[in-house]
Amino acid sequence: MSLTLDRLVVAGAHRSSGKTTLAIALAAAFTGAGVAVQPYKKGPDFIDPMWLTLAAGRPCHTLDFFFHGNDAILPAFAAPAAGAALALIEGNIGLHDGVDVEGSDTTAALACRLAAPVLLVVNCQGMTRGIAPLLLGLRDFPPRPTLGGVVLNQVGSARHQAKLIAAIDRYVGLPILGALPHLADGEVRQRHLGITPVAEASQCQAVVARLGAAARDDLDLDRIREIAATAPDLDLQPAAPIPPIPAPRVLLGVAQDGAFTFYYPENLAALRQAGAELVFFSPLTDDHLPDVDGLYLGGGFPEFHAARLAANVALRGEIERRGRDGMAIYAECGGLMYLSRALTWHGKRHPMVGLLPCAVEMTDRPQAGGYCRLTPTALHPWGGGVEVRAHEFHHSRVVGYEGGGDLAFRVERGHGLDGSGDGIVVGHTVANYAHLHTGATPDWAARFVDFVAATRRAA
Structure with a gap:
């Protein structure tokens, strides 16, 4: 097909x-012109996809060689594309940057795997004629993706722009599809983990609208669309039909608000496919848990909302009681921070749920970042024993841990809690710094939902 x-x-x-x-x-x-755009993001990321989802009106999906492997990239690309007229895939880092020195995991490699032309954006601050050798190297370096054109960003003046265009025309010959002198006006404020999450950015719709207007004013959108249309048909292996979502067998509470925003849509879909009805609630504003059988607490920025989370004493107490009574709870990163005894930031200590035998303190420097490999230990309530591929990035560390040496995961690569393990276990609760993705661990959702169902019946 x-x-x-x-x-x-x-x-x-x-x-x-x-x-x-x-x-x-x-x-x-x-999207504003009526084109159905399906956005994608290369590499592990939560924040960029939230903005792309907002801009396109369709959930942004992840494409990642570490998670999917080379063979599964095409099915992962095709699955959410139904009904779309244009796929926009945002790369990560630089075009040729990656972990593998051979370049097998780069944005360039992904473009080749998808047979997709590349629209290259260059920050031109402090650059004139030097843009030519830069573009030549990017174009000709293996695996030599098809460069469809270039967009000049941070252009200082009309004179600056003319010098850049002259150098590209003289030495490179790539189509110049626009120059953006004022995108800084629309850039989203940076934070220690990158671009500010949509759920926390003031007037985020206005930011997206301003960026869309800049594209209409300063880019050759018709030509960009023509370049996208040069992508050839992709040959795909016939995919097994996706079964209909079954009738729910558990109710799973999912924390979602300004403090907890980091969820892959693929993970939420996998939980639904496994038989969970997702019931969203807010640890910031809800006094009580909804009627649920288990909890999923994702990542985010709880430190920015620590005072409000601490002030919601009723919900904190209820989550601690339910956890100690045997409710199945899975927490990642920010969720771990919330379940701890206290969260300290800028010298101020905020009480949290208190289910985990530790506290958490924020740090100025990242404590971990990048891909990780984990092996579930016998202590993991629903682990399965198969190596887990995940990722982590956190500016916090666990302090005063009193749970002993056994954790839910043994770290084969990465940092986790202490460089050797990750995943604090308390009863039926697992809280780790690692973020899972169903593309790398396809059965995690089914195992968790099975465990929620079993513990609910046993309670």
């Missing part, structure tokens, strides 16, 4: 080139 879909990879020459801003601008502009 084959997939016919216009598609384009948005990549930067290096980190902080403006690729996220450009991807949001394109998604907003094309």
